[in-house]
Amino acid sequence: MMGSAVPATLNVKLTPCWLFQRLPTTSNAHFQFFGVEPTTPRISSSTRRRRHKQNLHIHHHQSHSLINPNSLFDVEEANISSSSLGDGYVSLFVRMLGLDNDPLDREQGIVALWKYSLGGKKYIDAIMQFPSCINLTxxxxxxxxxxxxxxxxxxxxTISMINLYKDLVAESGAIEEITGLLSRPSLTSEVKEQSICTLWNLSVDEKLRVKIANSDVLPILVKSLDDEDIKVKEAAGGVLSTLALSQVNHKIMVEEGVIPKLAKFLKNAEEGSKVIRKEARNALLELAKDDYYRILIIEEGLLPVPLIGATAYKSFRPGLHSWPRLPDGTEIEQTFKTPSRFGASELLLGLNVDDKNANIDEVKMNAIVGRTQQQFLARIGAIEIEDGKKEFELSNGRRLTLLPWVDGVARLVLILELQDKSALSRAAEAIADASISEEMRIAFKEAGAVKHLVQLLDFNNQAVKLSVIRALERLSVSNGVCQVIEAEGVIDPLIDTLRRQDVSDDLMEKSLDILARILDPSKEMRSKFYTGPVNGSKKGLEGAINSNLPSAKIGDLTELDNPKTDARKSVLDSTAIACLVEILKTSTPNLQKKAASILEFIAITDPTMDVVISVDIESALDALFQQKVLIDTDSDLEGKEPEKYALEVEEACLAISAASRLLTKLLDSEQFCRTVNSHHFTKLLRDILKSSIPLNCKDWVAACLVKLGSLSGPKPKLEESINMEVTLYETIPRLIEQLKTSSSLQAKEAAVVELNRIISEGVVDSTRAVAFEGGILPLVKLIEEGSDRAVDAGLAILYNLSMDSENHLDIVAAGAVPVLKRIILSQRPQWTRALHLLRTLPT
Known part of the structure; x- marks a missing residue:
């Protein structure tokens, strides 16, 4: 049975002579092998001259006949038809391969057998009747x-093309010998081609792929992709494409640098041939099944694009405009007053832009080129025709292809204009997967993807909506693109999503993500308190934020104002706020964090807080501060996965931090302060502050506690107690963390000076907190390398720590003694304090 392996590319017009079998009539009979006409093996002219000069003859030990094997394929007619005689001479050539024969005789024998094997399966079967042939070969x-x-x-x-003989070839050590052969410093292209094609045939067998994909062969195959001979490139690409079919090989292939080597064939249409481009595409699409490797492929300038079928593009209707515009919808200003008599003004637009301030960057130009190319292919019905020959079938039946960025981005945006539900969903998913960097997100914005995605939120299909929301969420990571998303009117559809009862958790989460980024309270605060220049720029903060927004016309430097449209007023709707408060009460910590952020924006926007107070925000905050995962006992933790539990704790802490920030903003409202149970929240937050939650989540908890303490009325003891707890459980740990991790010497010195101030003010248990947080070792290191100001503060802290004998061993273990001795011997300004400290330590 023939395998679906690599057909031999050798064209041989075989006219087997009387030694094998007699042909019917013509002397020009052709043997078709796998649908490919064999060609004559490429033997160098120098070899042919050498053979002719030496007039080589084959000497058989049991025959007195002299036979030239090359003549076996030149006889045009034969008088003897005995097939047994042909089989006998196959055995003759196999014997010529023996190790005891002359090298030239062995060469003649292997060349003859190679030519003979090109006749087809029955000729290969005749050779394989002699088991020793493979080992000798x-x-x-x-x-x-x-x-x-x-x-x-x-x-x-040729032998490995037959499935029956693949294992025999592999077991003979062919893979190892071919690896050694390809490792030679100089080889002819012909040898490389035949050797790599043998590996290609063997790699069709799944169990042999792992054996081929080893650290010795892969570098050779990757290097062969740069070979001058196109046949060698194609063979190497074929082997890599087949190896990629086994997922176990992906890691080693990527580590050997396969992705950039193969990507170059697809990015440049003039690079390589159709065969190598096909194999490169197949290999990369296999690797793209892994999320991380797909990112590497996208970074190389290729996009996975769904193939939806040419018929789906029949619904495409290009927009007809009286005046051209950029793909993102930006209109181009008309610079002439009267139209041309021949209509050339619009026809030749772009050949001459007379606005000196025109700023069409590379991303915009790529968007224009990509849109033009893809729309042209769609109009003439040629889109995906070429790709149809290069399609890639996934396990779920969906097909993909790989396109360069310019074409891929434009193709995905084009699909968003179609009516096919499956195509719309797949295109939105592809945009989400491709939005891995700021560069890609800006490319989709310039190509006009944002407008189409926002419009599709009204599409009456849940799968399409979920894919679109996911794409918008990934695009909104970019601050500039997020502003464009808001400008396109996304807030109202997202608010409608929150109001619905039948929304999936995934759709709700992505909707909250987008809203939280658009309504980021920190952006709102910056816009209220700072409108000056940014980093010396003549534009203020709003100009910097909106620098990526489409301007009203090309060349106009005025940016669009931050969209303060009526859309944001829908967030203040009582129904929307009630939905957000309900999320605070009942949802997961991840959703609670995002809902708290949006409610914080509302608190900043509407200082009266009438609507927020009316929906019982206090009970929602009470439920949020009592996270179950933080009060679980040891018995509750049994059987839980450590990594999953750590993630739950982190999400709960972030939700608490967001709620503390929201409560702090709510306390700015007098109306809220009159109704809130400050004593209850003070107790909750004090317990959280004393807990072991991550330090970065305690900052807003501490700030909220201080604010609550100041609103508690004339209770100086309570306020003093809160301030002390904030110092012990937030301030001191934060300063110690700064000493440990900061790479700036100035930051470390500022931390130790502040720490010394706290201790010198006599805060109870402050020195114990420093020791408990592991502050002794970083203090000793800073004393050794810091400035005089830092040494003064550090020695003062260490002296206070030395008053407790329990700290003596830790101070000595941190290496304080030799540091103190150097200060004393060098008589630095701090030497007396160092001497007092040294006397308190055990020596």
């Missing part, structure tokens, strides 16, 4: 003769 791969190596590799190639 593999041995010839060690020959120093290029012709011998080429013929040996060529014979192995």
């Amino acid at each position: 593999v041995n010839l791969l060690r020959s120093e003769s290029s012709s011998t190596c080429e013929a040996a590799a060529g014979l192995l190639r």
Whole structure:
């Protein structure tokens, strides 16, 4: 049975002579092999001259006949039809491969067998009647003769095309010998081609792929992709494409740098041939099944694009405009007053832009080029016709292709204009997967993807909506793109999503993500309190934020104002606020954090807080501050996965931090302060502050506690107690963390000076908190390398720590003694304090 392996590319017009079998009539009979006409093996002219000069003859030990094997394929007619006689001469050539024969005789034998094997399966079967043939052929791969190596590799190639013989070839050590052969510093292209094609045939067998994909072969195959001979490139690409079919090979292939090598064939249409581009695409699409490797492929300038079928594009209707505009919808200003008599003004637009301030950057130009190319293909019905030959079938039946960025981005945006539900969903998913960097997100914005995605939020299909929301969420990571998303009117559809009862958790989460980024309270606060220049720029903060927004016309430097439209007023609707408060009460910590952020924006926007207070925000905050995961006992933790539990704790802490920030903003409202149970929240937050939650989540808890303490009325003891707890459980740990992790010496010095101030003010248990947080070692290091100001503060802290004998061993273990001795011996200004400290330590 023939395998679906690599067909031999050798064209041989075989006219087997009387030694094998008699042909019917013509002397020009052709043998078709796998649908490919065999060609004559490429033997160098120098070899042919050498053979002719030496007039080589084959000497058989049991025959007195002299036979030239090359003449076997030149006889045009034969008088003897005995097939047994042909089989006998196959055995003759196999014997000529023996190790005890002359190298030239062995070369003649392997060349003859190679030519003979090109006749088809029955000729290969005749050769394989002699089991020793494969081992002798593999041995010839060690020959120093290029012709011998080429013929040996060529014979192995034809034999390995038959599924029945693949295992025999592999078991003979062919893979190892071919690896050694390809490792030679100089090889002819013919030898490389035959050898790599043999590996290609063997790699069709799944169990042999792992054996081929080893650290010795892969570098050779990757290097062969740069070979000058196109046949060698194609063979190497074919092997890599087949190896990629086994997921176990992906890691080692990526580590060897396969992705950038293969990507270059698809990015440049003039690079390589159709065969190598096909194999490169197949290999990369297999690797793209892994999320991380897909990112690497996108970074190389290629986008996975769904193939939806040419018929789906029949619904495409390009927009007809009286005046051209950019893909993102930006209109181009008309610079002439009267139209041309011949309509050339619009026709030649873009050939001459007379606005000196025109700023069409590379991303915009790529968007224009990509849109033009893809719309042209769609109009003439040629889109995906070429890709149809290069399609890639996924396990779920969906097809993908790989396109360069310019074409891929434009193709995905074009699909968003169609009516096919499946195509819309797949295109939105592809945009979400491709939005891995600021560069890609800006590219989709300039190509006009944002407008189409926002419009599709009204599409009456849940799968399409979920894919679109996911794409918008990934695009909104970019601050500039997020502003464009808001400008396109996304807030109202998102608010409608929150109001619905049948919304999935995934859709709710992505909707909250987008809203939280648009209504980021920190952006709102910056816009209220700072409108000056940014980093010396003549534009203020709003100009910096909106620098990526489409301007009203090309060349106009005035940016669009931050969209303060009526859309944001829908967030203040009582129904929307009630939905957000309900999320605070009942949802997961991840959703609670985002809802708290949006409610904080509302608190900043509407200081009266009438609507917020009316929906019982206090009970929602009470439920949020009592996270179950933080009060679980040891018995509750049994059986839980450590990594999953750590993630739950982190999400709960972030939700508490967001709620503390919201409560702090709510306390700015007098109306809220009159109704809130400050004593209850003070107790909750004090317990959270004393807990072991991450330090970065305690900052807003501490700030909220201080604010609550100041609103508690004339209770100086309570306020003093709160301030002390904030110092012990937030301030001191934060300063110690700064000493440990900061790379700036100035930051470390500022931390130790502040720490010394706290301790010198006599805060109870402050020195114990420093020791508990592991502050002794970083203090000693700073004393050794810091300035005089830092040394003064550090020595003062260490002296206070030394008053407790329990800290003596830790101070000595931190290396304080030799540091103190150096200060004393060098008589630095702090030497007396160092001496007092040294006397308190055990020596």
